Amino acid sequence: MKPRINFITLGVRDLPAARSFYERIGMKPHASSNESVAFFDVNGTVLALFGHDALAADAGVSHQDAPSFRGVSLAWNGSTEAEVDAIYAHALGCGATAVKAPHKVFWGGYSGYFTDPEGHLWEVAYNPFVQIDGEGRIKLP
Numbered sequence: 001m002k003p004r005i006n007f008i009t010l011g012v013r014d015l016p017a018a019r020s021f022y023e024r025i026g027m028k029p030h031a032s033s034n035e036s037v038a039f040f041d042v043n044g045t046v047l048a049l050f051g052h053d054a055l056a057a058d059a060g061v062s063h064q065d066a067p068s069f070r071g072v073s074l075a076w077n078g079s080t081e082a083e084v085d086a087i088y089a090h091a092l093g094c095g096a097t098a099v100k101a102p103h104k105v106f107w108g109g110y111s112g113y114f115t116d117p118e119g120h121l122w123e124v125a126y127n128p129f130v131q132i133d134g135e136g137r138i139k140l141p
Helices: 017-026 054-057 081-093
Strands: 007-012 037-042 045-049 072-078 095-106 112-117 121-126
Touching: 007 017, 007 095, 007 121, 017 037, 017 045, 045 054, 072 081, 072 112, 081 095, 081 112
Parallel strands: 007 045, 072 121
Antiparallel strands: 007 072, 037 045, 095 112, 112 121
């Protein structure tokens, strides 16, 4: 398994304002963006904007606990649910802390969360709606 960062998700307090800012600096929102989330293809990595509270809830962490939830998550996408499980187990074996075990999620994928030793939040996910090329880059539909 080749390490990679496929998504960087920023938990934002004002999604329309944040989306407008990223559009003004030259990023084009992907067609799969909606009022709850914005996606920008940044040369094979996806920048996602998601509500701050919604990101905390999705990860199962308290957004009130400032040091442990910074409003940002990194994502490592696997090609299958089994690969997600393997990545998650590997991360835990390397010293990560389990936050939320991988499981089927409301949007049709499979994901879980862990933190690195400094408390940075990582999502590990299988998304059946995106493709991962041979170099590990995401291709949005």
